[in-house]
Amino acid sequence: xxxxxxxxxxxxxxxxxxxxxxxxxxxxxxxxxxxxxxxxxxxxxxxxxxxxxxxxxxxxxxxxxxxxxxxxxxxxxxxxxxxxxxxxxxxxxxxxxxxxxxxxxxxxxxxxxxxxxxxxxxxxxxxxxxxxxxxxxxxxxxxxxxxxxxxxxxxxxxxxxxxxxxxxxxxxxxxxxxxxxxxxxxxxxxxxxxxxxxxxxxxxxxxxxxxxxxxxxxxxxxxxxxxxxxxxxxxxxxxxxxxxxxxxxxxxxxxxxxxxxxxxxxxxxxxxxxxxxxxxxxxxxxxxxxxxxxxxxxxxxxxxxxxxxxxxxxxxxxxxxxxxxxxxxxxxxxxxxxxxxxxxxxxxxxxxxxxxxxxxxxxxxxxxxxxxxxxxxxxxxxxxxxxxxxxxxxxxxxxxxxxxxxxxxxxxxxxxxxxxxxxxxxxxxxxxxxxxxxxxxxxxxxxxxxxxxxxxxxxxxxxxxxxxxxxxxxxxxxxxxxxxxxxxxxxxxxxxxxxxxxxxxxxxxxxxxxxxxxxxxxxxxxxxxxxxxxxxxxxxxxxxxxxxxxxxxxxxxxxxxxxxxxxxxxxxxxxxxxxxxxxxxxxxxxxxxxxxxxxxxxxxxxxxxxxxxxxxxxxxxxxxxxxxxxxxxxxxxxxxxxxxxxxxxxxxxxxxxxxxxxxxxxxxxxxxxxxxxxxxxxxxxxxxxxxxxxxxxxxxxxxxxxxxxxxxxxxxxxxxxxxxxxxxxxxxxxxxxxxxxxxxxxxxxxxxxxxxxxxxxxxxxxxxxxxxxxxxxxxxxxxxxxxxxxxxxxxxxxxxxxxxxxxxxxxxxxxxxxxxxxxxxxxxxxxxxxxxxxxxxxxxxxxxxxxxxxxxxxxxxxxxxxxxxxxxxxxxxxxxxxxxxxxxxxxxxxxxxxxxxxxxxxxxxxxxxxxxxxxxxxxxxxxxx
Numbered sequence: 001x002x003x004x005x006x007x008x009x010x011x012x013x014x015x016x017x018x019x020x021x022x023x024x025x026x027x028x029x030x031x032x033x034x035x036x037x038x039x040x041x042x043x044x045x046x047x048x049x050x051x052x053x054x055x056x057x058x059x060x061x062x063x064x065x066x067x068x069x070x071x072x073x074x075x076x077x078x079x080x081x082x083x084x085x086x087x088x089x090x091x092x093x094x095x096x097x098x099x100x101x102x103x104x105x106x107x108x109x110x111x112x113x114x115x116x117x118x119x120x121x122x123x124x125x126x127x128x129x130x131x132x133x134x135x136x137x138x139x140x141x142x143x144x145x146x147x148x149x150x151x152x153x154x155x156x157x158x159x160x161x162x163x164x165x166x167x168x169x170x171x172x173x174x175x176x177x178x179x180x181x182x183x184x185x186x187x188x189x190x191x192x193x194x195x196x197x198x199x200x201x202x203x204x205x206x207x208x209x210x211x212x213x214x215x216x217x218x219x220x221x222x223x224x225x226x227x228x229x230x231x232x233x234x235x236x237x238x239x240x241x242x243x244x245x246x247x248x249x250x251x252x253x254x255x256x257x258x259x260x261x262x263x264x265x266x267x268x269x270x271x272x273x274x275x276x277x278x279x280x281x282x283x284x285x286x287x288x289x290x291x292x293x294x295x296x297x298x299x300x301x302x303x304x305x306x307x308x309x310x311x312x313x314x315x316x317x318x319x320x321x322x323x324x325x326x327x328x329x330x331x332x333x334x335x336x337x338x339x340x341x342x343x344x345x346x347x348x349x350x351x352x353x354x355x356x357x358x359x360x361x362x363x364x365x366x367x368x369x370x371x372x373x374x375x376x377x378x379x380x381x382x383x384x385x386x387x388x389x390x391x392x393x394x395x396x397x398x399x400x401x402x403x404x405x406x407x408x409x410x411x412x413x414x415x416x417x418x419x420x421x422x423x424x425x426x427x428x429x430x431x432x433x434x435x436x437x438x439x440x441x442x443x444x445x446x447x448x449x450x451x452x453x454x455x456x457x458x459x460x461x462x463x464x465x466x467x468x469x470x471x472x473x474x475x476x477x478x479x480x481x482x483x484x485x486x487x488x489x490x491x492x493x494x495x496x497x498x499x500x501x502x503x504x505x506x507x508x509x510x511x512x513x514x515x516x517x518x519x520x521x522x523x524x525x526x527x528x529x530x531x532x533x534x535x536x537x538x539x540x541x542x543x544x545x546x547x548x549x550x551x552x553x554x555x556x557x558x559x560x561x562x563x564x565x566x567x568x569x570x571x572x573x574x575x576x577x578x579x580x581x582x583x584x585x586x587x588x589x590x591x592x593x594x595x596x597x598x599x600x601x602x603x604x605x606x607x608x609x610x611x612x613x614x615x616x617x618x619x620x621x622x623x624x625x626x627x628x629x630x631x632x633x634x635x636x637x638x639x640x641x642x643x644x645x646x647x648x649x650x651x652x653x654x655x656x657x658x659x660x661x662x663x664x665x666x667x668x669x670x671x672x673x674x675x676x677x678x679x680x681x682x683x684x685x686x687x688x689x690x691x692x693x694x695x696x697x698x699x700x701x702x703x704x705x706x707x708x709x710x711x712x713x714x715x716x717x718x719x720x721x722x723x724x725x726x727x728x729x730x731x732x733x734x735x736x737x738x739x740x741x742x743x744x745x746x747x748x749x750x751x752x753x754x755x756x757x758x759x760x761x762x763x764x765x766x767x768x769x770x771x772x773x774x775x776x777x778x779x780x781x782x783x784x785x786x787x788x789x790x791x792x793x794x795x796x797x798x799x800x801x802x803x804x805x806x807x808x809x810x811x812x813x814x815x816x817x818x819x820x821x822x823x824x825x826x827x828x829x830x831x832x833x834x835x836x837x838x839x840x841x842x843x844x845x846x847x848x849x850x851x852x853x854x855x856x857x858x859x860x861x862x863x864x865x866x867x868x869x870x871x872x873x874x875x876x877x878x879x880x881x882x883x884x885x886x887x888x889x890x891x892x893x894x895x896x897x898x899x900x901x902x903x904x905x906x907x908x909x910x911x912x913x914x915x916x917x918x919x920x921x922x923x924x925x926x927x928x929x
Contacts, residue, residue, distance in 0.1 A: 026173035026239060029232045030212040031205040037175045038230060043159035045177065047143030056157035063156040063172055063234035064884035065244045075123045080115060106695035106823060113702055124317065138634050138881045140164075140171045154884045158231050165226040167586070167613025167631040169878065170216045172231045173238040176200040179227035185590075185614070186210065186220045188875060189240060195223040195587075209239060219244075219878050221617050223587065235882070244879035262729050263666060270674065271300040278681045285685075295684065298694035299677045315658045315712035327641035328651040335637045338621040339604070340655020341724045344596055345525065346533045346589075346615070347606035349546055350399075351625075351643050353522075353534070354512040358399050358479065360407040365506035366466040375506040376409050378483050382435045382449035384425055387415045398426060398433075400481060403510055417441075422494040428537070428585045428611055430454060436494045443489040448499055451583070452507065452539070455482035461503040470507060477545035479510040479538060519550045521645035528652055529723035532645075533579050533596075535589050535615070540582035547580060555579040560588045571595045589615035602724065606640075606648065608632050617878075623648065634881075653721050660720045661711050668708070668784045670736040672777035673701070675743030682744070683751060689762040691751070693824045696770055699814075707778055707807035710799040717786050717794050735854070739784075742850060746776060746843045753835060763826030767815035770825065774811030775840050778804050783847045787855050790848075 029037045038044055048056070089111060096104035138153040143161040153171045156162070161177070164170060170184070176198060183195040190210040203214050216222070216229065219240030236245045275296040282292035319336045323329070330336055350356055363372040363379070370378075380387065383401040404410060421444055422436035432450025439445075448455055452470055456462060473480045484502035491498065515521075525532055532552065536543050540557045547554055557580040566574060572595045581592055589605075593615050596603045605612070605619035608628030616622035616635035624636035625643040633639055640647050683691035692700070750772045754760040760768060781804055786794035812833075815825040 025237075026175070026212065026215050026217065026232050027207065027209070029173075029175040030203045030207060030215045032175075033202055034175065034177050034200055034230075037232065041159040041230060041232070043161070043230065045143075045161060046146040047161040048157070048159050049145055053144060053155075053157055053160065056159060057155065060157055060237075061235060062154040062884045064154045064882050065235060065241050065879045066883040072119075072123055076115075076119050106699075111698065124314070138169075138171075140168075154882060156231055156234055158234060160231040161228065162231060163226070163228050164216065164222055165631070166222055166224060167610050167617075167635060168222050169617070169635070169881065170218055170220045170222065171882075172218050173233040173240075174216050174227075174229035175232050176214055176216065176227055176229045179229075180225050182216075182225035182227050183223040184216050184220050185223045185617075186217060188219055188878060189217055189243070198225075198227065218882075219875075221614065223614060240875075240879070241882075244875055244882075263732065266729055266733060274677055274681055275300040278684060281681075281685050287690075291690070294694040295690055295697075298697040299680060314709065315661055318712050319654045319658045323651055323654050326650040326654075327647050328654075329639045329641065330651075331637055331639070335621065336651075336655045336658060338602070338655070339638060339651045340657075340659055341602040341726075342604040342621055342652060342655075343529055343724055344531050344533065344601040344603045345606065345648070346535050346593060346596070346603065346619070347645075348608070348612070349534050349536050349538070349543060350512060351608065352606060352645060353518045353546055353550060353552075354514050356512065356643065358403045358510050358512045360403045360409075361478070361509045361511045363506060363508055364469055364473070366463045366469060367503065367505045368463075370505050372506075373409070375483060376404075376508070377413065378447050378485060378505060379404055379449055379481070379508045380410065380413055381418065381420075381437050382433055382447040382483065384423065384433060386420075387413070387418065400479070400508075400510060404508070421492065424494060424496060424499070426450070430496065430499070431537070431583075432499070434494060434499050436488060436491055443487060444491055445485050446488040446491070446494060446498060446502070447483070447485045448502055449481055449483050449508075452480055452482040453583070455484050455502070456504065458500050459484050459502045459504045463504065466504055466507075471541075473507065473509055474539055474541035475545065477511075477542055477549065479512060479542060481508040481510070482506075483508060514546055514549050517644075517646065521649065522550060522552055524649045525645060525652075527722060528649060528656075530652065531579075531601075533575075533581065535581040535584050535592060537584065537611070538582060540580065543580050543582050553579065557582055560584040563588050563592065568595065568598075572598050575599070586611040586614045590618040593618040607636075608643070656721045656725065657716045658712070659725050660716045661714050663725070664714065664781070664785045665708050665711050666732060667735050667739075668777075668781050670732060671739035671784070672704070672743060672780060674736050674740035676700070676747065676773050676777060678740060679744045679747035679751075682748075689765075692766050692769060696766055696824060699823065700770060700774055700811075703774055703807050703811055704777055707803045708781070710797070710803035711781075711785075714785060714797045714800045715795065717788060719787070738850060738854060739780075739847065742847065743776060743780075743843075746839055747773065749839060753832075753839075757835075758829060758832060761826060763824060764828055767820070767825040767828050768832055770815060771812050771828075772836060772839060775808050775836065776843050778807050778811070779840065779844060780847055783844060783851055787851070 029040075032040070043052075089108070093104070093108075096108075139150045140153050140156060141148055141163040142151050142156065143149075143163075144151075148163065156172050160172075162171065162174060164174070176182075178200055179198055182198040184198055185195050186192060192210055196210070197213065198216060199213055201214060203212060209217070215232075216227065217240060218233075218238035233239075233241075235241050278299055279292055279296040282295065283289070316334070316336055320330055323336070330339075347353075350358075363375040365372055365375045383404060384398065385401065385405060417440040419438045420435055421438060424430075424434040426433045430450070431454045432448055434446060434448045436444050436446055448458065456466075470480060470482075483505045485505055486502050488494070488498070522532060534543055534547060534552075540559055544554055544557060556578045558574060558578050560581075560583045563571060563581070563584065568591075571591065575592055575595045576599050581588075584592065589607075589612065593603055593605055597618075597620060602620045604621040604623055605615045606623040606625075607613075607616055608625050610629050610631050612624075613631045613635045616624065616632060621638065622636040623638045623640065624632045625640045626633075627643065628636075628639075638651060640651075680691050680697065747769065750769055751765075754765045754768045758764065758768070781800070782790040782796060785796060785800075788794040790796070814820065814823060815828060820827070
């Protein structure tokens with residue numbers, strides 16, 4: 001039954017009231033007229049006043065989904081969240097209450113130092129990440145106080161009038177007021193790969209998220225056109241915000257962090273098995289319950305590399321500073337990991353392979369009635385520069401137009417008597433510019449200038465010698481623009497349909513020379529295992545000529561027209577072997593990136609223009625340059641301060657260096673810790689006393705971990721940088737099971753030495769094993785850090801040498817120091833230290849032999865597998881731009897305040913929310929910036 005007029009009015013009134021609420025829903029606004037939405041939001045087309053916007057910001061909060069503020073309590077909480085660590089603190093307190101004050105105090109102090117060390121390093125890394133975020137802003141054009149201005153995207157509030165254009169990420173849920181040829185890529189929300197057309201007309205009430213044609217949604221990308229609209233919902237109240245918040249307060253974990261999580265599970269399994277076995281055995285041997293529990297828990301803590309999060313955070317923070325010095329700015333720390341993973345780079349050739357300075361070299365008329373000077377003049381008349389007012393003093397954004405106006409011939413151009421009647425600007429579908437011009441009162445002429453293929457297709461009169469002239473220029477690597485014209489008497493304006501019936505006049509020739517160092521940069525990227533592919537709007541033959549001059553094997557060329565004839569599956573196959581993609585549009589670039597990503601590669605895209613924004617968003621790692629357009633820089637994850645492939649190669653190597661150094665710590669920690677704890681477990685069974693007191697185990701672990709904080713600054717061998725590396729838990733397990741027991745062999749030799757040679761008492765035994773343990777597990781880093789012969793063919797960093805030797809010195813000193821009695825150590829006989837050298841040297845030699853055998857077997861090498869980046873990765877990456885350095889709260893009707901980065905949060909599920917992906921609540925295992 002149809003609703004009455006009164007019912008319709010009441011429904012509209014309720015919907016307007018909903019839109020005006022702090023948490024207005026875009027699905028309600030989509031069904032209302034633009035004026036109803038403006039009324040409900042209590043705003044108008046001139047925009048909000050600054051005072052009103054400030055009041056709404058206070059009420060609603062920033063337009064943010066993340067906080068990048070370094071929070072000391074949160075970092076400390078992560079340090080203390082280990083159940084084993086908490087249990088150890090409780091047990092030490094219980095020990096103190098039962099009268100074992102010395103041992104419990106030692107354990108407590110060591111635990112506090114261990115937690116404090118991890119906290120200090122991780123908090124410093126988070127502060128570095130906060131500073132990094134503060135250097136990067138994402139801007140949006142908003143109308144405030146009746147005038148357009150740029151503000152940070154997090155400052156948007158409901159009721160703001162915003163302007164959004166090609167390539168931009170939509171900054172909030174927006175109800176359209178007007179738009180021009182607007183298409184939006186909403187795949188991140190709806191899963192629909194095709195762009196959606198938009199119109200300000202209201203849609204039917206209750207429409208699904210993918211059918212809201214009158215709105216553009218936060219996190220989606222403008223694929224073509226531009227628009228003006230009013231902000232309806234921001235932050236977590238936007239549809240994209242609800243999904244992003246469903247991922248949890250922190251960023252979704254990266255592939256690197258997922259590997260850390262799986263590695264932690266492996267350690268937990270080993271720790272539980274060992275500690276349970278030790279505890280049961282000690283109880284069967286009728287040892288005190290509390291002592292057995294403390295010893296078992298100390299074993300569990302000892303086998304865990306407690307400072308692994310701090311090592312990773314410190315590595316990333318150190319990497320960001322190193323990259324900044326090398327003219328590479330990363331927007332988030334995890335971007336460094338993505339750079340290291342990259343194995344395919346798609347880039348334009350202009351400014352990357354070439355100098356980027358396009359120079360006009362000459363005009364080649366093919367119409368016998370036109371001179372070179374006349375052809376050049378026609379080229380100037382068909383530029384987008386308003387030459388009637390600026391007399392050639394201004395240049396257009398098109399670099400080819402700029403080259404025309406900067407040439408010496410342009411100085412003689414006289415615009416007097418020229419009247420531009422109409423203009424059709426350049427776009428990437430037509431690839432041409434047309435101007436309707438009248439000179440000195442003569443009948444108007446239509447002049448068209450653009451890519452030769454597209455202009456020639458619209459010509460009816462092409463001189464016979466035109467094609468050979470064009471081919472010769474393409475073969476020489478020149479960039480060529482065709483100029484055509486026709487009389488257009490009586491036309492008062494022009495449209496694209498008028499670009500027909502033209503007569504070819506000639507060609508304008510430009511030159512963009514290859515960079516002198518581009519060949520070396522390409523060779524460097526090749527040594528890093530990165531395949532470089534060229535995606536250019538230029539002619540295929542020109543691109544092939546430039547690549548051939550630089551020694552880049554083409555592997556075939558695909559044009560944009562050919563790409564359009566291929567299905568997604570066919571393009572995926574073709575893209576794998578093709579190196580050059582010519583005459584490609586922005587949409588085709590993005591489609592190409594998606595095809596390469598589906599084939600399993602980690603794809604980077606380097607671009608600097610408005611037409612590159614779509615591809616930058618689609619890539620696994622978007623890369624732009626300081627001189628790029630604002631839209632391109634906004635879309636990129638990494639900004640190069642110098643458009644040089646060698647600079648990019650530095651970034652890739654830094655990412656891989658960080659991973660390599662982290663794996664050093666993991667391999668050394670698992671093998672040494674596992675070996676020592678296995679030795680302790682075995683010794684506790686056969687000895688009448690504990691081989692090492694719980695406090696001594698924790699002290700050993702603390703000293704060892706402290707020395708390893710120098711690993712992030714260590715050198716990395718070149719062969720470890722040649723290809724991306726990824727987590728391989730099976731490889732780590734094999735490594736641990738070989739080198740752990742190897743370490744235990746020398747531990748058992750130390751036990752025999754102490755018992756049968758020195759007749760050591762418990763205090764002496766513990767002191768001897770403490771020193772041998774700290775020496776062997778610390779010095780082994782020099783063997784494990786490289787596949788080469790250490791020192792001779794692979795020199796460690798000075799910091800690592802000093803830290804490692806310093807830890808060994810402290811370990812040797814403590815049993816001899818005044819603290820020895822408090823720590824439970826007795827003095828050792830002098831001959832012990834001579835035998836210690838006799839144990840450590842053979843141990844290091846045997847480790848080197850085992851290492852050589854281990855890495856020589858193909859089955860033992862880490863598996864190389866491409867990271868799988870699903871929808872959650874891209875949601876998290878896109879949500880990162882909506883980040884504020886304050887606690888972020890989101891008001892949701894009927895629920896408590898939700899804080900992003902605070903202590904309270906609550907997810908709200910909405911019946912209107914389409915979920916193309918299953919999003920679970922996750923917390924990352926490492927840095928989230």
